[in-house]
Amino acid sequence: xxxxxxxxxxxxxxxxxxxxxxxxxxxxxxxxxxxxAQLQKLLFHRMLIGVNDGRxxxxxFHCIDKQGNIILQDAVEYRNTRRSATSxxxxxxxxxxxxxxxxxSSCHVxxxxxxxxxLLSLQK
Amino acid sequence: xxxxxxxxxxxxxxxxLSIPSGDQTVWADASPLIAAACNDLQDGELVHGENFSxxxxxxxxxxxxxxxxxxxxxxxxxxxxxxxxxxxxxxxLSSDSTVDVQCVIDIMDHLLACEATWHKGHSLAQxxxxxxxxxxxxxxxxxxxxxxxxxxxxxxxxxxISTVSDARTHEEEDLFTMAYGLPxxxxxxxxxxxxxxxxxxxxxxxLRACKALNYKKKVxxxxxxxxxxxxxxxxxxxxxxxxxRFRKHFYHVLMCMRKSxxxxxxxxxxxxxxxxxxxxxxxxxxxxxxxxxxxxxQDDVEEGTxxxxxxxxxxxxxxxxxxxAPTPPRAIQILSWKRAIEYFEKLLHDLDIICSFxxxxxxxxxxxFVVQFQESQPDLVARAHLQLLLVQDGKLYGRDFFYDVIxxxxxxxxxxxxxxxxxxxxxxxxxxxxxxxxxxxxxNAAWQRRKLGKxxxxxxxxxxxxxxxxxREFGDMLKALVxxxxxxxxxxHLLTWAEEQTYWIAARFLMLGFKLELYSPNEYCMVYWYLxxxxxxxxxxxxxxxxxxxDSRKKGKKKRDVSKDLTRDMIVSSPSCLLLKCYLSLSExxxxxxxxxxxxxxxxxxxxxFNNEQERFIQHFELLQKAHVPDQIxxxxxxxxTKHALIPIIIKHNYFREAQRVSTSLKGSFSSDPQxxxxxxxxxxxxxxxxxxxxxxxxxGTRDPSLIxxxxxxxxxxxAVAVVKRS
Numbered sequence: 001x002x003x004x005x006x007x008x009x010x011x012x013x014x015x016x017x018x019x020x021x022x023x024x025x026x027x028x029x030x031x032x033x034x035x036x037a038q039l040q041k042l043l044f045h046r047m048l049i050g051v052n053d054g055r056x057x058x059x060x061f062h063c064i065d066k067q068g069n070i071i072l073q074d075a076v077e078y079r080n081t082r083r084s085a086t087s088x089x090x091x092x093x094x095x096x097x098x099x100x101x102x103x104x105s106s107c108h109v110x111x112x113x114x115x116x117x118x119l120l121s122l123q124k
Numbered sequence: 125x126x127x128x129x130x131x132x133x134x135x136x137x138x139x140x141l142s143i144p145s146g147d148q149t150v151w152a153d154a155s156p157l158i159a160a161a162c163n164d165l166q167d168g169e170l171v172h173g174e175n176f177s178x179x180x181x182x183x184x185x186x187x188x189x190x191x192x193x194x195x196x197x198x199x200x201x202x203x204x205x206x207x208x209x210x211x212x213x214x215x216x217l218s219s220d221s222t223v224d225v226q227c228v229i230d231i232m233d234h235l236l237a238c239e240a241t242w243h244k245g246h247s248l249a250q251x252x253x254x255x256x257x258x259x260x261x262x263x264x265x266x267x268x269x270x271x272x273x274x275x276x277x278x279x280x281x282x283x284x285i286s287t288v289s290d291a292r293t294h295e296e297e298d299l300f301t302m303a304y305g306l307p308x309x310x311x312x313x314x315x316x317x318x319x320x321x322x323x324x325x326x327x328x329x330x331l332r333a334c335k336a337l338n339y340k341k342k343v344x345x346x347x348x349x350x351x352x353x354x355x356x357x358x359x360x361x362x363x364x365x366x367x368x369r370f371r372k373h374f375y376h377v378l379m380c381m382r383k384s385x386x387x388x389x390x391x392x393x394x395x396x397x398x399x400x401x402x403x404x405x406x407x408x409x410x411x412x413x414x415x416x417x418x419x420x421x422q423d424d425v426e427e428g429t430x431x432x433x434x435x436x437x438x439x440x441x442x443x444x445x446x447x448x449a450p451t452p453p454r455a456i457q458i459l460s461w462k463r464a465i466e467y468f469e470k471l472l473h474d475l476d477i478i479c480s481f482x483x484x485x486x487x488x489x490x491x492x493f494v495v496q497f498q499e500s501q502p503d504l505v506a507r508a509h510l511q512l513l514l515v516q517d518g519k520l521y522g523r524d525f526f527y528d529v530i531x532x533x534x535x536x537x538x539x540x541x542x543x544x545x546x547x548x549x550x551x552x553x554x555x556x557x558x559x560x561x562x563x564x565x566x567x568n569a570a571w572q573r574r575k576l577g578k579x580x581x582x583x584x585x586x587x588x589x590x591x592x593x594x595x596r597e598f599g600d601m602l603k604a605l606v607x608x609x610x611x612x613x614x615x616x617h618l619l620t621w622a623e624e625q626t627y628w629i630a631a632r633f634l635m636l637g638f639k640l641e642l643y644s645p646n647e648y649c650m651v652y653w654y655l656x657x658x659x660x661x662x663x664x665x666x667x668x669x670x671x672x673x674x675d676s677r678k679k680g681k682k683k684r685d686v687s688k689d690l691t692r693d694m695i696v697s698s699p700s701c702l703l704l705k706c707y708l709s710l711s712e713x714x715x716x717x718x719x720x721x722x723x724x725x726x727x728x729x730x731x732x733x734f735n736n737e738q739e740r741f742i743q744h745f746e747l748l749q750k751a752h753v754p755d756q757i758x759x760x761x762x763x764x765x766t767k768h769a770l771i772p773i774i775i776k777h778n779y780f781r782e783a784q785r786v787s788t789s790l791k792g793s794f795s796s797d798p799q800x801x802x803x804x805x806x807x808x809x810x811x812x813x814x815x816x817x818x819x820x821x822x823x824x825g826t827r828d829p830s831l832i833x834x835x836x837x838x839x840x841x842x843x844a845v846a847v848v849k850r851s
Contacts, residue, residue, distance in 0.1 A: 011170070011181065028171045033164035036171065039157060043173045048143060048151060051187060055195060056140055063172040063181060066165040068158060071184050077195050078140060081203035089142050090203060092195065092446055098184040107158060108139065108151040116152035 011069040011098060038118070039064070046110035047072060051103045055079045059097065061109065068101030185451065194452040200442045204259050213256035213438035215267055221351040225360050227437050228270050229413060231257065232367045233461050234436035235277055237429040240464035243284075243471070243505050246456050247299045252281055253306045254441035261310060269364070272323045275316040276371045282308060283378045284505055291508035291566070300504060306444065317375065324368050331361035359412040363431075366405035373399040374468075377475060381509050385522045389479040389513075396476045400469065406431070407465055427460045467503075474506035478513060483521050487533040487558070488700070490514065494565045495632070496799055499841075501569070511566035515559055526555040534621045535673040536614055550590050550615070554622060557583060561629065573636040576629050577747035583626040584751040590619050617672055624665035630658045630753045635842045643744070645835055648844065649718035650741055653762055654748070656711040661754050663704045670698060699793040703800075706783045706790070706807050710843045713779030713811075717818060717846065719766035720774050721833060724826035771822050780811040780818070787811070809839040817846035824850070 028036050047061040049070065056079075059072025075097045080087045111119070145151045165171070186192045201207035217227035235255060242251040257264050257274055264271040285308075289301045330350045334357040349357050350364070376395040380388030413432040430436055445453055459467065474497075481493055497510060516522030520529050527546045557579070564575040594615050634655045637643055643651050735743070741759040742749070749757070787807045794800040817833070824831050830851045835844035 028165055028169040035161040035164050039161040039171050058143055063170055063176055065170050066162055066167055068162050071181055078143060079195060082206045089140055094185055096184040097187055099187045103188045107155045109154045110145045110149050111152050112149050116150055119152045119157055
């Protein structure tokens, strides 16, 4: 949590939503950045997120805030049953989860080849 | 372009292969887009779809939060298999056969402690199933001793779970039956007793052989000893035998108690007695077991979970913590071995009380028995067994139809027992109410009180509807017929009886409040006053019912010359009425005494910080008031009837003297019932102490500032005793 105390994270401090502070939180639907629009298109795609301790979470991309905290719906946790990375994986259903940006080590979306190409073009 | 392909390949390698992307789709790295897009977002802005609700999002589990994320990396093993591969649950436990036996005994002891902890309300996963051997029971098949013990443990857990979930007494203790992901059911558990028996047989032969050797007799049978050290053979054989036999008899107890119509209760009692004797042998084995341990591993021997004081091998509660719930379970403390034995002793005693119940067909006796049984605060397992015994297949003890039970309680004339009448909607409803009441009375005190408060409404609604129906259907008929209609008569009896039960429930509701310590001393006055009102109505209804019964008896015998006064005397002197009178005098006396103290010296004045007296009155009696139990009782009536109370007047009224008088006269009728005799003694003591206290207060004068009066429940759980001190 410490990493987020600097700037207000909407997802991790949801009580901010209830404050009357102008611009406390709102949907980014009106944001005119093309990047945000592209991210918006990824909503409801399956997303696979790896975290620092080696686990993976597979779920439906539900929400993201400025700090990069992601909420997945109907998430399943995958984890190695042994310390070695090649061991078989054990899974467990978790439902709605919030993955803080600080522990996210990788993030992939399930998409068509064309969508992938447009994502790759971004890296250049 | 080549670079891109390399990137893609790299990404692919870091992803687990077992998670495929969809058909025609690929896993594409979204991190760069996320990083860039987040940069473009404003503070507090969110990217989300139309189905997003912040309220729902707030309930998301936060990954890597130690309090929410059960999958977070603990420094332990990642799976049972990994733990086994690393030797945490070796088989055999040691190459030294003596050490092997020692270790098995430690496991048995720790499992007993785990089982008791589970019964006390913790999850199965954190207690019994923290045992790795139990999680992989097939592995142990070569180690017959351990295998047989694990099997019987699992079968016992299953039996207990099915009892508790059938009884549904666990609503308030729902952790109990949770067993997701645990290997609870397995093939061959039905044979657990025969495996256990053969192990028992082998060990007893080993014990015999060892004895024969000690007496330098020729060994009759050729049998390998249990372990290598001949000096310890006797002790270890005995330690194992009592543990195995305890499991066997305990399993039999559970099975016998579940037999329909209470048919197995007698046999269950025999097994209970055997269980208790094996338990005491287990307790005695501690001395031997402890003397053979070189180093004590558990710091505090008294708090240890094994007899020897050694840490048991093969337990790890963190391995299955991920199965029990998405969130990590709270850390729990396993009961010590000593406490576990005490727990099982209490459980067996409680079960014995159930088994020794005579299965009375009179509902009044059943209710009395259940209330009496609850006095000793039995735990969940015993309460579940009681409930299943009482209500089986919709019948009392699975034997008596509730219609018969109720008609016996009301003393309905036999001609009302035709099947048509049994289908009457009121009768069906009443049966449901009685079944519910019995089930509720078997739950723990706190839950019971809550539920009793709620069903009061159902009972009073039932009475109101029945009364309305009576008026509607028989209103005209009454004028026309001189002779009472049978149906009318029966319905009237039903009504009186239902009202009587309603007041009984209300009285129990109020009394449980004392046991749960829900009232503060400055509220005692209003509680006793309300209790007094309820008990008065209860007594009233009880007398009406008894006089109804007297009438029908009189008619049956056709002795019209029996004077009405005689019947009246019989009713008034019936033991249940008299006992009720004792309670009545005590509550009236206490209410008035408290009111007088309040009126004269302002002690027990209600502090007005958060809520006033009237608000508290409403809070305490809301459920009773809502159900109109009784009608037209209000805070103002309470104030009105207590505002003139003064100590000299109360002394003149002699409420406590009256309670004493009645309880003395009751001794003859209860002489055969030790529990009721005990109750009478308690009543007498409360009355005596309060009588003396009243006189002292009167002598000193309530205005004396050095006078300190407090109320304590030293003699009776419901009726307080005034303690007078001078500072």
